[in-house]
Amino acid sequence: MTNIKDILTDCETRMTKAVENVRQELAKIRTGRATTALLDAVKVEAYGSEVPINQVANMSVSDAHTLTLQVWDKGMMGAVEKAIRSSNLGLNPMNDGQVIRVPMPPLTEERRKEIVKLVKKFGEEGKVAIRNIRRDAIENLKKAEKAEHFREDDRKRGEEEVQKKTDAHTKNIDSLVTTKEKEVMAV
Numbered sequence: 001m002t003n004i005k006d007i008l009t010d011c012e013t014r015m016t017k018a019v020e021n022v023r024q025e026l027a028k029i030r031t032g033r034a035t036t037a038l039l040d041a042v043k044v045e046a047y048g049s050e051v052p053i054n055q056v057a058n059m060s061v062s063d064a065h066t067l068t069l070q071v072w073d074k075g076m077m078g079a080v081e082k083a084i085r086s087s088n089l090g091l092n093p094m095n096d097g098q099v100i101r102v103p104m105p106p107l108t109e110e111r112r113k114e115i116v117k118l119v120k121k122f123g124e125e126g127k128v129a130i131r132n133i134r135r136d137a138i139e140n141l142k143k144a145e146k147a148e149h150f151r152e153d154d155r156k157r158g159e160e161e162v163q164k165k166t167d168a169h170t171k172n173i174d175s176l177v178t179t180k181e182k183e184v185m186a187v
Helices: 004-027 074-085 109-146 152-185
Strands: 044-045 047-052 058-064 068-069 100-103
Touching: 004 109, 004 152, 044 074, 058 074, 068 152, 074 100
Parallel strands: none
Antiparallel strands: 044 047, 058 068, 068 100
16 A cells, blocks of 8 residues: 555545444344344354354344244254354243244343443444554555655645544444443333
C-alpha cells in the first residue's frame, strides 16, 4: 500500500468487519426473548460430521419465548435435541416427535447482570480491535511517507481521517452495546 486512499480503504474495511463481528457476537447472547440467532453456533452430529443446526432443521420463532425447530430427517431429532442441550446456552428442548420446541427460561436479575458484563466485554474487545486497526493504519501512513510516496501534510490529513473513522466505528459499537444492555435488562 503506497497511497493514502488504499490505506484508508483498508482501514475502513477492517473497522467495519470489527463492528460486524461485535454485532454477531451480541446476537448470540440470550436476552430472554426467543431469536433463531441464539442457535447459530450450535453444531449437530449428522451423517458422520458436525454441521450447523440450520442445515438439519428449519428454525422459527413461534412466540416471544419459544423457538420451534422442524427437523427434516426425523431420525435426527435426538441428535438435534442433544446438541441444543449440550450447547451451554441453558436451554431445555422438548421433542414431541414432530417438532422440537425450545422454551426460553426467564432470566434472573443476577444472570442479567452477568450477561451485561459479557455484552460490555464483547464491546470492549471490538473497540480494542478498532484501536489496533487505527495503529496499523497510522504506521502504514508513516512508512509510506518515509518511502517518499507523499508529504507530511498528506500523512497528517490521513491520520485525521483514520481518527474520524475510529471515532465513528467506536461510537457504533457503543450504540450496539447500549441497545443490547437495555434489551437484556428489560424484564
